[in-house]
Each structure stands twice: as structure tokens, then as C-alpha cells.
Amino acid sequence: MHKATDEVAFQANSLLKARRSVLRETGIILTLAWPIMITQLAQEAMGFVDTLMTAQAGTDELAAIALGTSLWLPLMLTMIGTLMATTPLVAQQVGADREAAAGQHLAQALCIAAVLALIAVFLLNNTTPLLQLFNLPEHLAQKTAGYLEAISWGFPALMFFQALRSFMEGFGSTRPIMLIACAGVVLNIPLNYLFIFGGFGVPALGGIGCGYATAIVLWSSLILASIQLLRSPRFHLVRHSWRWSFPAAGALIHFLRLGVPIGFALLIEASMFSVIALLIANDGAEVIGAHQITFSLTGVIFMIPLSLALALTIRLGQLVGAGNHSGARFATRVGLLLTLLIAIANSALLVLAGPRLARIYTESGVMLELTVTLLGIAALFQLADAIQVCAGGMLRGFKDTAVTLAVVFIAYWIIGLPTGHFLARSWDLGVAGYWWGLLTGLTCGAVLLASRLYRISHAPNLCHTSAARPGPQRMQ
Secondary structure: OHHHHHHHHHHHHHHHHHHHHHHHHHHHHHHHHHHHHHHHHHHHHHHHHHHHHHHOOOHHHHHHHHHHHHHHHHHHHHHHHHHOOHHHHHHHHHHOOOHHHHHHHHHHHHHHHHHHHHHHHHHHOOOHHHHHOOOOOHHHHHHHHHHHHHHHOOHHHHHHHHHHHHHHHHOOOOHHHHHHHHHHHHHHHHHHHHHHHOEOOEOOOOHHHHHHHHHHHHHHHHHHHHHHHHHOHHHHHHHHHOOOOOOOHHHHHHHHHHHHHHHHHHHHHHHHHHHHHHHOOOOOHHHHHHHHHHHHHHHHHHHHHHHHHHHHHHHHHHHHHOOOHHHHHHHHHHHHHHHHHHHHHHHHHHHHHHHHHHHHHOOOHHHHHHHHHHHHHHHHOHHHHHHHHHHHHHHHHOOOOHHHHHHHHHHHHHHHHHHHHHHHHHOOOOHHHHHHHHHHHHHHHHHHHHHHHHHHHOOOOHHHHOOOOOOOOOOO
């Protein structure tokens, strides 16, 4: 009798400990994730403010920044993704209690950021030949080129800022970046007003002025991030032990091997929606509008699993760097649990509130009905979308990125787009067919990335990617 009682008590105590462990790990991950989510939403708000204020200047001005954004956004995602390699590299050093050595990865990131900045400035200042291919009206082509030239001067700041952001996030320091991003949104409003509509001796520049305003915000963000790095006690060891030296070629190659797949994976994902928009261009304004509304709404809620993925990169990177095999596996399981809960919540939101959210954008019967249909499809793939992005984030924490690129390419371009095109045209499902294709591709991608994550997290040499010795886990 006593033996049975002791066994029940032991099981109850074990369950209590497991629950506490899950809650503790959840708290660590969410502490990292919520500032990242605010940061991502602030960046979305920047684009919303730009669109809203430029629209007041005229249709041509709005069209110019819309066309310009479609050109610089893929370039930005590829470059930022490349620099995101800084986070897992730094996180593993921090986890291994080698914070002073993390400065070498900042040096690598800054060197690569400088090269990327030069490439971006050159490309964005020479877009006229590309714009001529679209047979745009001359005045619209000039406005678009002017907007791209204006925003190009902010790209050096953006590249260096991303290097600093990824470095600080590798330390688990996510709140300062959140505050900087929010400050950028606030600063963007008066700058937009000044440069778009003119005043205080500044001529009204329309959409081109929006580009200059964004460039100033980017430089301001870089200055604030630099001050944080130079003054925060969190980076004391880095400041006092790091001496600048140009990174070795081998170190830069290693950085690029990790970062380039991240950048191209982001490019592949973003370009998928652009291609769909082109394929439905002749299907009518209602169809294009419904697709854009659905893309906008799902893009906002996607910030939640994306933020979780970025937080999981940091957490897994630090655990791997510390040589904590069991902790890394446990964090992986908790991360997947949080992913599941977020996906369920997002799906419920789209199903229950989708029609009301769609009415914010349109009252048109045809467009509204089609938007609700697309939101229903989007609700179905929230689980797959969340799993694939969070699994990718965790794999980055293990410094495993090449396979993710291959999976994303297969999921979107080999499976998703052909399936969607077949359903849209052969089965006459229209734009809904493309979204069913997205569902198919995302599901395949989620399964493949989850399988890869299981293999990596359960490998006998789990922490082989970290050259650092085991040490305590350092979290802010």
C-alpha cells in the first residue's frame, strides 16, 4: 500500500517538475520573443504610414513607391537575411561564456554589410534600364527611379543597423532594438510630412520625399543602435577586449555559407507572392484586391510566429554553444508547443474575425466574398506556415541553413506554385487555386523542416557546430 502511494507521489512530483520546466522555458523564450514582435510590427507600421501619407499626395506618387518597394524589398530581404547569420554565431559564443570572442563575428558582419551597402546603392541608383522594360509612362518611371535613388542612401545605414541588431540579439538583448524601431515609426511621421508635402524651406517632393524620410530614419536608427552598443553594460566584455582586425577570408566564407542560404530563403518566400500577383494581373481588380487584402492581413499575424522563430534562434544558439544537449532538445519541444498554440490562435482569428477584418479594406460584395474565401484557406495553412518558419528559426540556432534553403525552394517553386497554377487554370479555381497551392507547398515544407529539426536535435554530435567550450547559459 505504501509502495503504491509513494509511486503516485513520485509521479505527481515528476509532473509538477515537468510543468515548472515547461513554464520556465516558455518564459525565457517569450521574454526574447515579445520585443522582437513589437519590432517587426513597428517595421510593418513604417510601410503603412508611408503608403497612407503618400496616397494623400496623389495616385502617381503612391504608384511610384509601390513599384519602387517591389524592387528594393526583395533586395533588402536577401541582404538582411545574409546578415542574420550573426545571431546564431554570437549566440553560441554567449552560451559558451565566451562573450569577448563574439566581437569577431561583429567584425565579419560589418565587413559584409559594407560590401552589401555598396552593391545596394549602385543597383538602386541605376534602375532606369530595368524600369524601361515595364513600359511605364515616362513620368511614373522618373518618380519611381527618384524614389529608389532617395531610399538608396539609407541602405548603408540599414545594413550596418542589421549587423548591430543581429549582434545584440545574439546576446539575448532584444528590447533596445524594439525601442529603436518604435522611435523610428514616430520620427517617420513628421519627416514624411516635411519631405512629401514640403515646409520650412523644404520643397514638396511627393513619393521621392518618402524615400528621403525613410533614409533619415534608417540613419537615426543606426546612431541609436551604435550608442546602445557603446554604452550598455551588457556589452562591456566585448568593448574592453575587442580589437579591430580585418576578418580572415576563411571566417568570412564561413559566415556567408551560413548567411547566404538565409537570405535566399527569404527571397524565395517573398518572390512567391509577387509572382502570384503577376499571374493574376489580368483576372480583374476585384481578384487582385482580394489577394492583396488577404496577403496584408496574413502578413500581420505572420509576425507572431516569425518573432517566435527569431527568439528560438537565439535560445537554441545559446544552448548549443553551452553544450547543453538536453536543454537544446527540451527548448525545441517547447518551441514546437508554442508554435502549435500560436497557429491555432491565428487560425481561429482568421475564421472568426476574418469577415470583419476584410470589411476594413472593402465593402465591395465580390471582393469581400472572395477575400473571405481566401482567408479561410489561409486559416488552414497557419499550422504549416508556423511550423516551417519556427523550425527554420530553430535550425538556424544549430547553424543549419543550407537544407532550409533547399526545402523552401522545393516547397514554394517545385510544389506550391505549379500546384497552384494547375488548380487556378486547369480546374478554374482562379486566385483561390494559388492559395490552395500555397497550402500544399507550406505543408510539404513544414513536414520536411520538422523532420530535419528532429534529426539535427537528436544527433549524437548535437553541439558539433559550436567550437566553444561548454559554459553557463547567459540570458539578459
